[in-house]
Amino acid sequence: MRILIVEDEHRLASVVKRGLEEEGYAVDTVYDGDDGLALARLGHYDLIVLDLMLPGADGLSVVRTLRQQSLNTPILILTARDALDDVVRGLDGGADDYMTKPFAFQELLARVRALIRRESMSRDPVIRIRDLEVDTVARKVRRGGRRVELTSKEYGVLEFLARNPNRVLSRTQIAEHVWDYDFTAMSNVVDVYIRHLRRKIDEGHEPKLIQTVRGSGYELRA
């Protein structure tokens, strides 16, 4: 899952980015509202963490502009402790949740997970597809009751497929939601990860869950 951070306090932005990356998210950071708007419009993100007080377009106008353009990516706004009016305007403008600074990183993570889950077909933090279980909180995977060890990026690809079951996903779509800006161009890397996942998830199991759709991409078939 890929997250955009729009935050002009560089230190805070880099701490949040590092923490989210340690949890396996692909993260891009920009430091003003105009860049935030430009990147958010690409539609590659599963979540936007948005500061309200920003140079360029302020956070509130970023929220309103994105929503007016029917971009429905979940938005978590960050505000100063005493800015109740901003929170109300942010939520009324189309943001989904907020946190006041300073915040505990564990709480940010839980809110991020909850917002991403809200976009999925199921609100259950454990995604179940036949005998495959993807625990999106612990980031652990089981097939047929047996634990499957995955690298962080293998897990990322699988989680994205599992959140979109029975949907053909192109290599580009998968790459855009699992890798950050620096890697997006290398969409053939997706094939390599799919090969690893097949070996770990499907080998020795029936039915095969990961399907190739010729000329289009991949599908996790339930």
Ligand code: CA
């Ligand atoms: Ca700020």
